[in-house]
Amino acid sequence: MMREKSMRSALLFLIIGFALSSLTINIGFIGEIQGYLSVWCYLLGLYLLRKEDHYFRICFFIQIYLVLTFLFSKVLLYSTPIEEVVTLTWINFAVKSIQDLLIIYACHQYFQAMNWPLTVLLKSLLIMMVIFFNGVESSFVVIIAFIAGAGVIVYQLINCLKEAENHKIQGSLQKIPIFKMLTIFFVSGLIIGIITLYVWPYTTYNYTGEVEPLQIDMPMRDSIVLSNGCQGNIYEYDETTDLYVIHYQGKLSQKCAFVDVTLPTDVFGRLEMNHIMFGNGKQKYDYKELNDNQENMMIFGYSQPRYRVYLNPDDSDFEITIQLTKQNNQENTLGELVFNLVYYPYGEIYSDGRGELQQIVFSVQDGKWLPETKV
Numbered sequence: 001m002m003r004e005k006s007m008r009s010a011l012l013f014l015i016i017g018f019a020l021s022s023l024t025i026n027i028g029f030i031g032e033i034q035g036y037l038s039v040w041c042y043l044l045g046l047y048l049l050r051k052e053d054h055y056f057r058i059c060f061f062i063q064i065y066l067v068l069t070f071l072f073s074k075v076l077l078y079s080t081p082i083e084e085v086v087t088l089t090w091i092n093f094a095v096k097s098i099q100d101l102l103i104i105y106a107c108h109q110y111f112q113a114m115n116w117p118l119t120v121l122l123k124s125l126l127i128m129m130v131i132f133f134n135g136v137e138s139s140f141v142v143i144i145a146f147i148a149g150a151g152v153i154v155y156q157l158i159n160c161l162k163e164a165e166n167h168k169i170q171g172s173l174q175k176i177p178i179f180k181m182l183t184i185f186f187v188s189g190l191i192i193g194i195i196t197l198y199v200w201p202y203t204t205y206n207y208t209g210e211v212e213p214l215q216i217d218m219p220m221r222d223s224i225v226l227s228n229g230c231q232g233n234i235y236e237y238d239e240t241t242d243l244y245v246i247h248y249q250g251k252l253s254q255k256c257a258f259v260d261v262t263l264p265t266d267v268f269g270r271l272e273m274n275h276i277m278f279g280n281g282k283q284k285y286d287y288k289e290l291n292d293n294q295e296n297m298m299i300f301g302y303s304q305p306r307y308r309v310y311l312n313p314d315d316s317d318f319e320i321t322i323q324l325t326k327q328n329n330q331e332n333t334l335g336e337l338v339f340n341l342v343y344y345p346y347g348e349i350y351s352d353g354r355g356e357l358q359q360i361v362f363s364v365q366d367g368k369w370l371p372e373t374k375v
Contacts, residue, residue: 007052007110007164013045014103015157021096022126022150039063039070044176052169055106062099066092068188075193079349080200081258081308097127104153110167111160119156122149198347201257204310206286211279214321218243224362224369232337232362232369242328242367243274246339248360249281249319255346256311260290260355261320262340263305273305274323280315313346328367337362 020038024031042063049056069092076082100123108116126149133142218235221242225231230248237243261278264271278285290306311318322339344355363370 007049007167007169008161010045010048010169011107011157011161011164013041013048015154015161017041017045018100018103018157019150019154022153023147035070039067043067043181047176047181048169049106053106053109055102055109059099059102059106062095062102066096066099067185068192071185071189071192072196075189075196076200079193079197081344081350081352082200082204093130097123107157107160111163113159113163114156119153122153125149126153197349201310201313201346204258205312206310207283208286209284211277211282211284211319214245214247216243216245222368224372226360226362226372228358228360230360234364234367234369237325240327242326244322244324244326244337244364246322246324246337246360246362247320249317252311252316252318252343253356254343255313256318256343257313257346257348257350258308258310258344259318260340260342260344261307261309262342263307263322263324264337264339272325274325275321276307276323277319277321278307278309279319280312281317281319285309285311318343335363335365337364 017038017040020034020041024034046056046060046063050060051057069088073084073088076084101120104114104116104119104123108114108119126146129142129146129149216233216235218237221234221236223231223233228248229250230246232247233245235243235245263273276287278287287307287309290308320341324337339360341358341360342353342355343358344350361373363373
């Protein structure tokens with residue numbers, strides 16, 4: 001077959017893709033745009049080179065895998081509360097590192113201008129830096145060293161551009177089926193998105209054991225059962241402290257993926273968490289405390305604890321038990337204990353705060369429950 005174009009265009013795509021993937025600018029949407037551009041630059045460059053060398057062909061198939069996992073990661077980010085899957089992130093990092101090393105080796109076979117030992121050494125050092133400094137606040141020296149290493153690799157590849165003009169390839173920019181590739185990209189994203197919405201909830205919930213009967217061997221001050229079935233008991237924890245025990249168990253109105261539970265605002269530091277449990281009536285759920293708890297404490301000076309519980313979509317019951325302690329010798333008396341439960345339906349795109357809200361309100365004064373206010 002007649003050769004038509006030089007390798008320059010393909011190599012230029014790879015250079016841009018490597019630069020964008022190595023040095024990410026996390027300001028606004030710039031980092032997101034860089035991610036998409038990098039994926040497409042690699043894909044286009046390797047598409048042009050896939051028939052020239054078996055190393056480039058391997059890298060092209062690797063890039064197809066990386067495109068699919070890239071779409072999956074974006075679906076998780078935009079459609080679910082999960083920002084990333086750590087295991088998948090490290091697998092992709094390993095695969096991407098191998099791909100870059102193969103590309104460097106393949107380019108070395110074509111271009112004499114590349115200092116292959118130096119380029120491989122620098123790329124290996126960058127890989128080790130990412131591994132060792134991941135999750136650690138890097139010093140200015142480490143950041144500069146990383147930028148310098150990536151810059152030298154880009155410079156080595158740029159040096160090959162002039163030579164690349166003399167190497168002809170079978171593909172050409174005009175022959176890239178860009179519309180077909182875009183269609184496959186969006187259709188794949190749609191399919192991955194639909195599958196993910198219905199599968200991810202089954203992979204996130206975790207049972208931690210059987211629900212144990214609540215036993216409190218303390219004198220009870222007061223008890224009340226609200227119209228929604230939620231029960232509140234006040235116990236004498238000790239001479240100066242009251243224990244508020246809130247228990248709720250009810251049927252879910254629909255299949256749910258998870259629920260966010262916000263506890264009463266502790267403005268004056270009078271409430272302290274003693275115990276919390278979430279379950280389905282038989283099994284206890286694992287849960288996580290959301291980061292905005294610490295943010296509220298730093299910004300507003302008080303804590304409003306919020307917890308996220310991932311549910312088994314096939315469970316029809318939800319149970320919660322909360323124990324709070326309060327010093328009973330303080331002048332300020334509690335007015336209301338307000339619990340907000342936000343249920344997020346299974347199979348729907350996630351948006352923070354846009355679930356089904358259930359509000360549980362207890363009124364209390366001087367260590368006694370007040371009658372429920374009918375709305």
